[in-house]
Amino acid sequence: MKLEKVRCEESLINFLTTLGIDIGDEENLPFVGKYFVEFRGVKYEGKSLDELESIITNLLGTYVVVPAYNEEKTIGKVLDELIEVFPPDRIIVVNDGSSDRTEEIAKSKGVNVITHLINRGLGGALGTGIAYALKKNARIIVTFDADGQHLIEDALKVMKPVVEGKANLAIGSRLKGDTSQMPLIKRIGNFGLDVITAIFAMKYVSDTQSGLRVISAECAKKIRITCDRYAVSSEIIVKAAKNKCKIVEVPIKAVYTEYSMKKGTNVIEGIKIALNLLLDAFRR
Numbered sequence: 001m002k003l004e005k006v007r008c009e010e011s012l013i014n015f016l017t018t019l020g021i022d023i024g025d026e027e028n029l030p031f032v033g034k035y036f037v038e039f040r041g042v043k044y045e046g047k048s049l050d051e052l053e054s055i056i057t058n059l060l061g062t063y064v065v066v067p068a069y070n071e072e073k074t075i076g077k078v079l080d081e082l083i084e085v086f087p088p089d090r091i092i093v094v095n096d097g098s099s100d101r102t103e104e105i106a107k108s109k110g111v112n113v114i115t116h117l118i119n120r121g122l123g124g125a126l127g128t129g130i131a132y133a134l135k136k137n138a139r140i141i142v143t144f145d146a147d148g149q150h151l152i153e154d155a156l157k158v159m160k161p162v163v164e165g166k167a168n169l170a171i172g173s174r175l176k177g178d179t180s181q182m183p184l185i186k187r188i189g190n191f192g193l194d195v196i197t198a199i200f201a202m203k204y205v206s207d208t209q210s211g212l213r214v215i216s217a218e219c220a221k222k223i224r225i226t227c228d229r230y231a232v233s234s235e236i237i238v239k240a241a242k243n244k245c246k247i248v249e250v251p252i253k254a255v256y257t258e259y260s261m262k263k264g265t266n267v268i269e270g271i272k273i274a275l276n277l278l279l280d281a282f283r284r
Contacts (some may be wrong), residue, residue, distance in 0.1 A: 001277055040085070042156040051165070058163045060141030061217075062086065064155075065120055065129030066093045068146035071100040075146050079109040082144065088112075092132055093146070094125040100177050102146075123232030127225035130215075138217055145211035154252035159214045161248050168219035168245035171205055171237070172212030172252035197234040201241040205249060209233045212252060219245040 002066045009049040035052050036045040037059065044059065064086050068075055075093070082091055091111040097119035114128055126143060133141045138234045140162055144150055154172055161167040175190065190209055198204040213236070215223075222243040240247055245265040 001024050012067040012259050036166055040153060040156055042160060044160055046164065054165060055163055058139045061089060062090060062142060062159065063136065063138040064091045064142045064144050065126060065133060065144050066091065066144050067096060067125030067129060068093055068098065069096040069119060070098045070100045070102060071146040074148040075102050076105045078146055078148055079106065079111060081152050083109065092129045094129040096120055096125040121229035123225055123228040126232055130220055134217060134220060141215050141217065141220055143211060143213050150212045150256050151253060151255065155212060158212055158250045158252065162214045162216050167248040168216045169240045169247045170214045171249050173207035173249040174210060174252060174254040175206040176249055176251040193234065197237055201238040203241045203247060205237055205247065206235055
């Protein structure tokens with residue numbers, strides 16, 4: 001990794017050198033100021049040199065988990081965009097029993113690919129990916145949908161509060177961002193699930209079903225995922241809240257296409273999510 005410019009104390013330059021970071025003039029690479037790192041217009045700020053060192057360490061220890069089930073139409077483009085920002089060995093695709101070319105395409109990109117022999121659902125895929133990232137000593141974990149719904153720029157923004165140590169879990173909220181492309185039926189459905197989740201979490205989150213989230217390793221280690229399917233999105237929030245992880249929301253824009261519209265939750269899945277949360281509460 002190279003940094004575009006450096007304007008900081010000599011001790012920080014020495015710290016960067018110990019991490020194997022070269023100082024160069026590469027385009028689109030981070031700008032390091034005295035107490036901040038700026039990358040693609042997102043500024044990660046610290047109040048001291050120690051905080052800045054922590055931010056850089058967090059950025060270098062960021063892993064991206066991409067759950068994928070029959071996503072051959074979009075997975076290639078999504079990974080190409082992710083690789084522009086994150087090293088391939090920091091990207092984890094969980095091929096959740098796909099019957100199409102999802103696994104083949106993902107492997108061709110040089111990223112980590114873990115394959116489930118059978119389809120276990122979103123929760124199963126996220127559980128596998130997060131566990132693998134923690135095994136690799138990830139400090140920050142980003143979950144990113146494979147259907148092309150998320151923007152890389154938004155992922156960097158959602159990372160900010162967690163990378164800076166101001167939150168343990170950041171949710172990319174489509175409801176707090178540009179909702180012009182979000183169908184009304186999805187907004188209504190999501191609101192219902194938000195209310196149900198809030199009852200169990202004792203905290204209201206405006207977009208509980210968002211697939212773009214960032215979680216610190218500290219918080220991830222406290223969450224044992226038991227819901228295999230879509231209920232996992234609510235489960236993560238409920239268990240993060242119960243374990244006193246600080247949760248924040250960051251506005252994002254969702255890119256809806258005819259393809260991505262077919263994905264996600266519906267009324268039946270909403271009922272299943274509510275039942276899953278209820279059963280999980282009884283198990284505790």
